[in-house]
Amino acid sequence: MSVEIEAVTRDFGTAANPALRGVSMALRSGEFVALLGPSGSGKTTLLRILAGLDFPDAGRVLIGGRDVAQVPARDRNVGVVFQNYALFRHMTVFENVAFGLRVRPRAQRPANAEIDRRVRELLALVQIPELAPRYPEQISGGQRQRVALARALAIEPQLLLLDEPFGALDALVRKDVRRWVRGLHDRLGLTSLLVTHDQEEAMEMADRVAVMEQGRIVQFDPPHTLIDAPASAFVARFVGDANRLAASVHGGRLDIAGFGGFDAAGLPEGAAEIFVRPDDLRILPPRDGLAPGLVEWSRPAERGRWKMLVAVGEHRLEGYGERAFERGAACALEFQALTAFGARGERVSINGREAAPSLR
Numbered sequence: 001m002s003v004e005i006e007a008v009t010r011d012f013g014t015a016a017n018p019a020l021r022g023v024s025m026a027l028r029s030g031e032f033v034a035l036l037g038p039s040g041s042g043k044t045t046l047l048r049i050l051a052g053l054d055f056p057d058a059g060r061v062l063i064g065g066r067d068v069a070q071v072p073a074r075d076r077n078v079g080v081v082f083q084n085y086a087l088f089r090h091m092t093v094f095e096n097v098a099f100g101l102r103v104r105p106r107a108q109r110p111a112n113a114e115i116d117r118r119v120r121e122l123l124a125l126v127q128i129p130e131l132a133p134r135y136p137e138q139i140s141g142g143q144r145q146r147v148a149l150a151r152a153l154a155i156e157p158q159l160l161l162l163d164e165p166f167g168a169l170d171a172l173v174r175k176d177v178r179r180w181v182r183g184l185h186d187r188l189g190l191t192s193l194l195v196t197h198d199q200e201e202a203m204e205m206a207d208r209v210a211v212m213e214q215g216r217i218v219q220f221d222p223p224h225t226l227i228d229a230p231a232s233a234f235v236a237r238f239v240g241d242a243n244r245l246a247a248s249v250h251g252g253r254l255d256i257a258g259f260g261g262f263d264a265a266g267l268p269e270g271a272a273e274i275f276v277r278p279d280d281l282r283i284l285p286p287r288d289g290l291a292p293g294l295v296e297w298s299r300p301a302e303r304g305r306w307k308m309l310v311a312v313g314e315h316r317l318e319g320y321g322e323r324a325f326e327r328g329a330a331c332a333l334e335f336q337a338l339t340a341f342g343a344r345g346e347r348v349s350i351n352g353r354e355a356a357p358s359l360r
């Protein structure tokens with residue numbers, strides 16, 4: 001089921017800026033897409049418009065090629081799972097899952113025996129067949145989440161909308177449930193849209209991630225592109241766990257406070273922002289020609305490495321070294337790659353050897 005969103009605008013009139021400001025995006029059939037952005041960036045508003053729970057002031061939404069402007073929520077064949085699961089407390093698990101089928105108009109409503117069969121099949125699919133007679137308050141958060149999914153899937157949607165559906169789960173369960181939901185998406189051939197402010201979740205689950213900032217989509221790319229080629233300083237800050245450094249360009253030279261500088265071809269004069277991923281920052285014993293720092297902590301990491309926090313003047317940077325350093329020990333920092341953004345959003349990526357020796 002493909003989805004096309006064209007120049008959608010939504011203004012509630014309550015904030016300085018509209019919740020959505022000309023959003024366009026297309027989901028391919030079978031794709032898993034995440035909407036990632038900070039609180040208030042418009043993610044839920046966009047999801048509600050797709051679900052038919054809210055309507056755009058301008059723009060069009062096509063689901064499976066059909067303009068849905070006049071199509072009410074229950075006729076869109078869209079499954080929705082909310083963060084709080086929104087289960088009916090006075091209904092058993094079985095009745096919660098059956099709900100979407102029972103409220104269908106008489107002509108489309110399956111017979112009771114068929115509803116019974118479908119609900120049992122769905123509870124088996126989400127691996128909780130034994131919970132059918134329980135009430136929501138008698139099951140765990142992870143189990144409630146599965147009930148909410150089964151209920152969303154009961155109407156056999158081709159489009160599945162997930163609004164922060166894992167928020168109430170603890171970290172370990174959350175990882176498992178994420179994988180399981182992604183597997184279900186693949187097995188059932190769904191098209192899914194996940195709203196989240198958790199970048200790890202978006203990166204792990206989605207084929208493509210749309211990053212939202214103040215009612216706009218600022219980048220819509222596969223996870224590796226967001227990491228390797230962030231479109232703006234905002235995306236670089238929001239995605240991945242890069243170290244951020246303030247810098248400035250003067251006379252064609254990029255100066256990073258406390259580090260010295262290097263040639264800044266492609267960046268205009270003025271303020272700049274630098275992003276360095278911990279993986280691209282090597283912590284070494286003190287060495288001439290490299291920027292000096294003081295180690296604040298070291299902890300063991302994967303592949304025999306040590307992750308460290310290093311102070312350089314006012315900056316605190318995370319990087320990796322091949323051995324542990326005492327707290328307060330002197331060290332040197334070697335940049336293996338970095339991305340710089342100029343005052344007007346120009347991006348320059350510096351990779352490999354160029355980055356290391358050029359810094360003082």
Ligand SMILES: Nc1ncnc2c1ncn2[C@@H]1O[C@H](COP(=O)(O)OP(=O)(O)OP(=O)(O)O)[C@@H](O)[C@H]1O
Nearest residue numbers: 012014015019038039040041042043044045046197
């Ligand atoms: N029903 C409403 N009435 C008035 N303003 C609203 C309404 N729904 C959302 N807004 C406003 O629209 C903006 C976008 O909200 P939205 O819920 O879409 O953001 P979000 O990215 O989903 O945030 P969060 O991650 O906190 O859920 C916010 O400024 C919000 O206050």
